[in-house]
Amino acid sequence: PDAFHGFILSGTALEPSGIKIPNLLLLAKVFSRLFPRFSIPLRRAPYPLLAQDPAVEAAFHADPLTLRSITARFATECLALIDSLQPRMESLCCPLLLLHGGADPVNALAGAQRLFEKARSADKQLIVYEHNLHEPFHDTAQSQAIEDVCSWVQARIPAQGIDAGR
Numbered sequence: 001p002d003a004f005h006g007f008i009l010s011g012t013a014l015e016p017s018g019i020k021i022p023n024l025l026l027l028a029k030v031f032s033r034l035f036p037r038f039s040i041p042l043r044r045a046p047y048p049l050l051a052q053d054p055a056v057e058a059a060f061h062a063d064p065l066t067l068r069s070i071t072a073r074f075a076t077e078c079l080a081l082i083d084s085l086q087p088r089m090e091s092l093c094c095p096l097l098l099l100h101g102g103a104d105p106v107n108a109l110a111g112a113q114r115l116f117e118k119a120r121s122a123d124k125q126l127i128v129y130e131h132n133l134h135e136p137f138h139d140t141a142q143s144q145a146i147e148d149v150c151s152w153v154q155a156r157i158p159a160q161g162i163d164a165g166r
Contacts, residue, residue, distance in 0.1 A: 006095035006123075006156060008149060011104060011134045014082060014111030028076050036073035049105050051132070051139040089118035096124040097152045099145055101132035125152065 031038045048057050060066055096119055100112045109128065116126040127148055129141035136145040 004094050006097070007092070008097045008099070008152070009112070009115075010099040010136060010145075011107050012098055012100060012112040012115060013107050014085065014115055015108040016079075016082065017105055017108050025079070028072055028079075031072035032076040036071060038072040039069045040072060040075060041069045042067055045105075047105070048133060050135040053139070056135070056138045086114075089115050090120055092119040093121050094123075095156055096121045097149065098124075098126045099136050099148065100126070100128050101134055101136050101139060101141075102128045102130040103132060104134045106134040123156075 028040075044061060048054070050056055050060055092115070096116075098112045098116055100107075100109050102109060112126060116124060127145075129136045129139065129145065132139040132141050136142070
């Protein structure tokens with residue numbers, strides 16, 4: 001914890017939406033054990049996930065670095081990691097800024113709210129961009145989100161800067 005001066009998290013992946021379906025989880029765990037490299041295609045949702053602007057969605061899907069599939073092992077390990085973080089939220093005591101779209105279909109706002117409530121940090125802030133989806137930095141609140149992060153960082157950096165030797 002001493003290595004960090006603070007955390008800024010956007011679209012906090014502590015409560016993924018729509019993927020914790022018991023039968024699918026059981027199947028994924030079986031495939032993870034027996035066929036860990038089994039590829040699970042990531043289907044394109046019939047509705048926007050990241051931002052309300054269709055150009056943002058199109059650019060995301062056209063990006064060659066966007067994942068088109070994941071392995072069964074990767075999927076189950078990600079979910080296990082999320083589960084393992086839940087009881088450790090109280091140990092977070094450095095400055096914390098959480099940004100979340102109020103209409104995020106990827107990660108439920110409840111996960112960010114739970115982290116905000118449980119973190120022991122005396123310096124914490126949760127900003128919800130009411131009608132934004134998963135990416136506030138690419139949605140209608142883009143300029144506000146950037147301004148919020150810049151203000152938050154500037155308020156916490158001493159005039160002389162952060163001591164890099166620490």
